[in-house]
Amino acid sequence: MYKPLELFIGLRYTGAKRRNRFVSFISLISMAGIALGVMALITVLSVMNGFERELRERILGMVAHASIQGASEPLSDWRDLREQVLDHPRVEGAAPFVSGEVMVTRGGEVSGAMIRGILPEHEATVSRVLDNVQGDAAERLESGEYRIILGSALARMLNARVGDRITVVTPEARATVAGIVPRVRRFEVAGTFHVGMYEYDRGLALMHLDDAAAIMRLDEGITGLRLEFDDMMAAPWLARELALTLDGRYSVRDWTREHANFFRAVQTEKTVMFVILTLIITVAAFNIVSTLVMVVNEKRSDIAILRTLGASPGSIMRIFMIQGAIIGIFGTLLGTVAGIALALNVETLVPAIESMLGQQFLPADVYYISDLPSDLQMRDVLRISGVALVLSLVATLYPAWRASRTEPAEALRYE
Incomplete structure (x- = not known):
């Protein structure tokens, strides 16, 4: 079968038994280092995904x-507004809130x-919070009954159980014959509910819309409408589109704006981790320089x-490249296969290791997420593999160029 000369000789050099076993050892170390770096990355x-x-x-x-939400005041015409919003083909749910x-x-x-x-x-059409409520508490939220559902951590802090009475104090005071006193209501x-995020489990309480409007003195108004689209990743531009259809009379905010700093921090961490672990691949790739210099x-x-x-x-340069x-x-191939296999099975391997060692790596009482999730994305695999291949090719340039500069007379003088 026809092979280009450079490819034929390059393959022969790679598969041949060298007199210098140290060169072969460095070659294996370079290959293993690249594989390890790609797998780790x-x-x-x-896991971060x-x-x-x-x-x-x-x-x-x-x-x-x-x-x-209203620009400067509560929404009083929210029922008509809700019907108008639900007419949008991309809106799947709309729920009022206070x-x-x-x-x-307590x-x-x-x-x-x-x-x-x-x-x-x-x-239920816009959030999953009611799925995390214990028992039939959600059905017991009735207008005028003044019942409340507490986050699990908040309930523990107050030492409150189902059926107990707690006092809710609003920041708005009222004038009485005894002076200025805060507004107080017994619930x-x-x-309780538990969503696994301390921010909500410790700091949020649910009640019926009418009861909340009463203690916040909103009369027939509400704070706003919460929406759910058919695609959460399209929320930014759908929110802008919806704001234009409402003639700018209302403030429309999407979830990326409300939690922009959090997700920006996560993205920054992923970028930094990518750079740090890429250095492992870089070190391993540049071991190829040492290998090829000794081969030359x-x-x-x-x-x-x-x-x-x-x-x-040019032919000599291509041989060593x-x-x-x-x-x-x-x-790169070994690392990619190992990395994909490990990423797909990490959710099974970690519990097995925890069981073997008798220790939990992410205790549920400390971390938001107590297991180790994994979301393998092919664009990450392709990007990592591409970086590893490019670094490997770059590492061959100097030794291959040095080989191409070899003078035949000088090399054969003492042969």
């Missing part, structure tokens, strides 16, 4: 894709909290003979 980025996905899903279980900061007390325990007034029949604890010194007489037979400097590229290609 694919696995780490997949998994954490980002889990956090995004948990956050969006509590935060809608977008919200509509929010505000309050202080909750016995000697006091804590600040954010209340959210909801209509249970509509809330019955209907249940060992093959000086062969290079001289090839030159006298008519091989051009092919030899170095083979090391990089095999190392």
